[in-house]
Each structure stands twice: as structure tokens, then as C-alpha cells.
Amino acid sequence: MCKGMKILISDDGSDFVKVCRNTLTQKGYHVSSCGRDGDQVFAAIQSEHPDLVVMNLYMRQMDAIAVLENLDEIHPRFILLTPFIDAVTVQIFTQRAQETARCHPILLPVKMETLIKRIERLCALPASPAFEPDLPTTQALTDLLHRLGIPAHISGHTYLRCSIEMAVEDPDITRRITTRLYPKLAERFHSTPSRVERAMRHALEVAWTRGDSRLMEQIFGRTISDSRGRPTNSEFIAMLADYIRINGISACMSE
Numbered sequence: 038m039c040k041g042m043k044i045l046i047s048d049d050g051s052d053f054v055k056v057c058r059n060t061l062t063q064k065g066y067h068v069s070s071c072g073r074d075g076d077q078v079f080a081a082i083q084s085e086h087p088d089l090v091v092m093n094l095y096m097r098q099m100d101a102i103a104v105l106e107n108l109d110e111i112h113p114r115f116i117l118l119t120p121f122i123d124a125v126t127v128q129i130f131t132q133r134a135q136e137t138a139r140c141h142p143i144l145l146p147v148k149m150e151t152l153i154k155r156i157e158r159l160c161a162l163p164a165s166p167a168f169e170p171d172l173p174t175t176q177a178l179t180d181l182l183h184r185l186g187i188p189a190h191i192s193g194h195t196y197l198r199c200s201i202e203m204a205v206e207d208p209d210i211t212r213r214i215t216t217r218l219y220p221k222l223a224e225r226f227h228s229t230p231s232r233v234e235r236a237m238r239h240a241l242e243v244a245w246t247r248g249d250s251r252l253m254e255q256i257f258g259r260t261i262s263d264s265r266g267r268p269t270n271s272e273f274i275a276m277l278a279d280y281i282r283i284n285g286i287s288a289c290m291s292e
Contacts (some may be wrong), residue, residue, distance in 0.1 A: 042066055043161050045087035045113075047075040053149065057091075058151055059222065063210075066160075075099025079107060087113050094119040105140070114159050115140045119191045121179065121198075137278075144175050145197065146225040150262075168223055177217070178202065186248025193240025196222050196233050197274065205276035211275040218274075237270045256280050 044061055048054045050071035071081040074098040082090060082104070094101045095117050095119045099256045117141055141159055143152065178198055179189055187194045200218055204211050210218050219230035226233075244253075246265040257268065257276055268276065 042086065042088040044068045044087060044156065044160075044188075045081055045090045045092075046070045047073045047090075054232070056149060057152060060149070061156065064153075064157075069191050075101070075104055077103045078250075082108065082113065089114045089116065089156065091116045091156065092118070101188035105236075116152075116155060116159065117142050118136070118145055119143070120145050121195055137174065175202070184252055186244035186246070187240045188243075189218045191236070191240055191243070192226075192228075193236035193238075193243075195226070197240055197270075200237075200270075200274045201278050201281070204274050205282050208275070208278065210283075211271050211278070214271045214274070220273050234270065241267050241273055 044059055044066050058068050070087055071077045073096055076098040078092050090113050092101055117140055143155060182194055183200060219233045223230045224234045272291060
């Protein structure tokens with residue numbers, strides 16, 4: 038039904054983008070690309086009039102919000118790729134969606150099959166502007182980590198959130214945190230395993246000085262060594278993932 042629609046992708050030269058572009062082309066979409074530069078994206082939208090645009094929230098020259106603000110009569114749908122989503126970001130997305138076009142945030146890192154499904158879903162939706170964040174679990178987990186004292190702007194927050202999401206699906210990953218988890222996160226975020234480990238450890242140090250002690254007791258109980266005062270990275274990820282898997286994330290947020 039929506040095959041043949043024009044899709045514009047902001048290309049950073051990565052293999053991920055190449056595979057995405059090839060996959061969509063094979064499915065019958067007309068796919069074009071431009072550099073990961075806000076000015077280039079804006080110019081391509083004006084010249085090509087795509088039905089859907091996939092771009093990063095943060096770009097050189099002009100970010101995604103500025104691109105939306107400068108659009109006039111052209112109102113494609115948008116998938117905005119972002120490293121984190123907090124209350125302020127959601128408010129911005131909602132406001133811009135009402136003023137311009139359908140905006141759909143997707144949290145990085147994202148699996149290829151997930152991105153393709155979101156693109157196909159958006160292409161099939163009616164053209165009326167609306168904002169439909171499809172991230173209830175991710176947003177709730179972001180809010181939960183904030184309650185635990187880990188603000189969204191520090192890198193350790195992103196690493197921990199991604200780790201917990203992976204551990205909910207694959208509990209075994211916490212038993213291979215050094216050989217599997219840290220390297221996987223480092224690859225996704227163009228960092229190193231040691232930096233990932235240090236960022237997580239710093240985030241937990243912050244949490245244990247400013248977090249909700251009642252919520253920590255509820256989730257972690259007496260399983261944490263009194264001598265350490267806080268869990269290790271793997272303990273924190275494993276215990277929080279287990280709690281969410283058993284009770285659901287809503288149980289954490291309702292306390």
C-alpha cells in the first residue's frame with residue numbers, strides 16, 4: 038500500500054545506514070540520502086519532497102528541531118534518532134509535532150529490524166499530524182533511573198539503560214559483562230569498554246548519594262554488601278533487570 042513512497046535518510050557513512058537503505062530499496066521504497074548535516078537535510082527536503090525523513094536529533098550546522106522550524110509548506114513524517122529521551126525532549130517533540138508534522142522519536146542504539154518496522158508503520162499511517170511516542174518502557178526506565186539518582190545527561194545513564202534493556206531480554210549477558218556487554222556498548226557508542234565501565238561506575242556513585250533510598254531498598258533490599266555501600270555494575274544491572282522482568286517496570290514507578 039505504501040510502497041513507492043520517498044524516504045530520505047541522513048547518512049553518516051556507517052554500514053548500518055547502508056544496510057537500511059538497501060533493505061528499504063528492496064522493499065520497493067524510493068530511498069535517497071544526504072550527509073549528516075542539518076543544512077544538507079533541510080536542502081534535500083526542499084528539493085526532493087520526501088514522504089518520510091530519518092535524521093538524527095543532533096546534527097552539525099542545524100539540529101532536527103531547527104530543520105522542523107524552518108520548513109514551510111513541506112510536511113513529511115519524521116523519525117528522529119536520539120541518544121536519550123527525557124521530559125524536556127518529549128515536550129519539544131510534542132510541540133513540534135503539533136506545529137509541523139508527525140514526529141516519531143527512536144532511541145539509539147536501535148536494531149535494524151526495529152527501525153525498518155517503524156519506517157513501514159509510519160509510511161502506512163494517515164497524513165494528519167500527530168505525536169505517537171512508542172517508547173513507554175524506555176521512557177519509564179529513563180524516569181526510573183532518574184529516581185534512582187542517575188540523571189539522563191551523563192553517559193553512564195545511557196549505558197546503564199541500554200544494559201538493563203538487554204538484560205531483561207537476555208539475563209545471561211550480566212554474567213559476561215566484561216567480555217560481551219562492555220564491548221557491545223563500546224561499539225555502539227564509539228567508545229571503549231574501559232570508558233563504558235567507568236561511566237557506569239560513576240553513575241552508580243552519583244546514585245548512591247542522591248537517589249531515592251526507599252526505592253533502592255524496595256528493588257535491591259539487603260542483597261548489596263554493607264561494606265561496599267553500593268552494587269557493582271553487573272549487580273545493579275542484573276537485579277534491576279530481574280525486578281522489572283518479574284514485576285514489570287510499572288511496579289517500580291508506582292512506589
